Amino acid sequence: MFRAVLLVVMGSIAMLPVTAEAEKRDATATALHALIQREWQYQLEHSPTYASVSGDRRWNDRWDDLSLKAIEADHQHNLQVVAQVKKLDRKKLSAADQLNHDLFLHDHELWVEEHRFKTYLMPSNHMGGLPEGIKQPPGVQTAYQLADTLRFDTIQDYEEWVTRLQRFGTYVDQVMALMREGLREGRVHPQVVLKRMPPQVEKQLVDAPEKSAFHGPFTRFPASIPAAEQQRLTAAGRAAIAQGVLPALKRYHQFLTEEYLPKGTEQVGIWQLPEGEALYALLARRFTTTSLTPDEIHALGLSEVKRIRAEMEAVKAKAGFKGPLEDFFRFLLTDSRFYYRTGDELLTRYRSLSKRIDPLLVKLFKTLPRQPYGVEPTPETMAPDATTGFYYPGATDGSRAGTYLVNLYRPETRPRWEMVPLTLHEAVPGHHLQTSLSAEQTGIPDFRRFGYHVAYGEGWALYCETLGDELGLYEDPYDKFGQLTYDMWRAVRLVVDTGMHVKRWTRQQALDFFMANSPRQELDVTNEIDRYIAWPAQALAYKVGQLKIRELRTRAEKELGPRFDVREFHDVVLLDGSLPLDVLEAKVQGWVAARKAAK
Structure with a gap:
């Protein structure tokens, strides 16, 4: 059966037949789009706290249903979705829809695979709950944070909060x-x-x-x-x-x-759980979006630690310090010149740094987000157990700006030299640009606009710490050493995370290795190690993602020479949502090939 389309030919209108094959292609794309949209609505309805934080207020009177019955029903639903996607003829989709198909299927297959390890039976830890993602509801002890992130404008908003x-x-x-x-x-x-x-x-x-x-x-x-x-x-x-x-x-x-x-x-380590080693391998694959094995990741970490120590030695010499690196660490941690006396002074410095960076972004970025961000203190109730700073995305309806939360607890443990790389990572151009620009891309499905691959998002933010050189923010050798300290921090993660969860290191072994290679306060190191214990493999994503993004940029610079434009490169990386690293690599390679072909 044929249907007709209109074609304007030299001022006249002609009727051309559309083949059955073309109809099948259109039907396949329509079916895929409908399934993706339907499933996004399903995920929001079944993750009401995520929906609320995102600015969707339709289920503001509910918490996530964490009954075993609901969890099993969700698993069966995911199995059905996987089967539905696999029934679609991928070959009949455009290249853009093939990507949507593959990413959508990948998410659901991963949820199905992870279900057998029953991670849902460990829903709470001192960090709150499980790591990032739409299917990770808040932990009990951090649930109160919803009160500060939702919009309260109407009587209905308050009535729904009361019901909640x-x-x-x-x-x-x-x-x-x-x-x-x-x-x-x-x-x-x-x-x-x-x-x-x-x-x-x-x-x-x-x-x-x-x-x-x-x-x-x-x-x-x-x-x-x-x-x-x-x-x-x-x-x-x-x-x-x-x-x-x-x-x-x-x-x-x-x-x-x-x-x-x-x-x-x-003892510590996921190896103690039923099928613990297989679970860790899955989590490593999930968080890094690569096929790297735990042993390969451990070796990569050791290699990066060695490389960064050499760079630290060079910066130490530039600062005029004569002793060994360990003594320089001690100097950075103990000298009063590197600390503020009060939390208010810390907060003022963080805010001034953000204002300094904002106007510099146009040097490296062609597209900037419309959504603003603010700098606020980490809530006092969670500050003693929280990391130095983190970013909280804004609401998609514009009711809440992005927020860079900075930890003011015990300011005498928070050195000035770490503030520049932390701000580049958590605020701009790190998480704020990545999450905001992704949400503003209306040409891709919602699950990609608001989805988050940790290796991509955290890899991007860690890569952004290195951009301080190009923005003129590391002229002070101590600030530059701060950036290397943060880079070392992420390299050490590869070693100690795999060490504890696969190689059966003790917690003390992990603490000792971290302290020996990074001038971070013992409080921060302890909090970090305990985070890795609670969130196995999540911390692997940062360094793996950063190295891939830097590798792609270096390769593009080499192949394009004077035709390389860093502002265009950053658009290529940022303007298609959060992507697995192999997909990002293919995208950058396609851009490089197109640029080389252009005359």
Whole structure:
């Protein structure tokens, strides 16, 4: 059967037949697009906290359903989606849709594969929950952060928050049920991680609802909500916190201290879990988006540590320091000139750095995001256990800007020389440019606009730390040494993460190796090591991604010579969403070939 399309030929309209083959191609593309869109809506509906943080308010009254029944239903759904995608004839798709097809299938196949390892039975740790991704709901002890990230403009917003608070107890009970099942199956974190959790919860066991972080929205009503409604909603919120939230947190705290913590393992490393080595290999593949084995990653880390130490020696000489590198480390960590006295001074410096970098970006970037960002302190309740800084993406509806959170806890442990690379990584041009520009690409499906491959995103941010040289930010040798320190930090990760989880290193071995190769404060090093214990393989992504992006740039510079434009290169890397590293490599190679062919 034929259908007709219109073709303008020399001013007249002709009717041309469309072949059955062309119809099949169109039907395949239509089916793929419909499936992708339907599944994106499914993921949002079944991950309501992710949807809320992203700015989609349709399920603002819910927490994620973490019952075993719901988890199994989601798994069966993913199996069905994989089967549906595989029924589509990939050859009948355009090159762009073949990429959409492959990335979409890859995500679902990975979820299916990971399900058999039952990582969902370890849903909570001192970092909150599992690492990045739409399927990672918040941990119990960090759930309060939702109060500061959602938009509260209308009566409905507050009523939905009250309902969410009322349902918090069910959410906590589901988390505890998963953790109890994890105990039965021998899937539990080491005690060194678990010991950090009860104090985090204890801080939230306040003696009055209005002192709870969950109460925050009721302290900042917009003027458009009448006073009587404000009083009604505040009373409802306090009742929900008193009757639902606080009792649930007390149950959770008691569960952690009396039931869960004593069962934690004394040794560290995922190798202790059922099929632990196979799980780590999967996680390494997932987070690096490569086929590198743990042994190969460990060797790569050792090689990078050696290379960066040589660069450190050169910068140490430039700074005029005469002693060995270990003494230079000690000097950087102990000399008062490198520290601010107060958290306020730290915050002021971070904000001034961001303002200094912003106008320089046009030197290296052709396309900049429309969404703004701000610099704010890490919440006090999580600061003692949090890293030096991190980025929180803005809402897709524009209701919340991106936020660069900086840790002001114990400023005497936070040296000035680490501030430039940290800002380049977490704010601009690192995570803010990458996530914001990705979200603004309306020509790609939503799962790619808002998806996140850790090796790409963190690799990009680590690559951006090196751009400080081109932006003139490392003229001070101490700032440059700070960048090398951060580079070393990520190289060390490759060694200690694989060391603990595969080679059965002790936690102390990992701490010693880190301290011997990086002038970072012991508090930071300890927090980092415990993060790697709680999130196996996640930290591998940074250095692997950075090396690939730098390799692609170096190769493009060599092949294009004077025709290489760094601003165009950055567009190629950034303007197609978050990609696996092999896909990114093919994209850059295609751009280089096109540039070489152009006359």
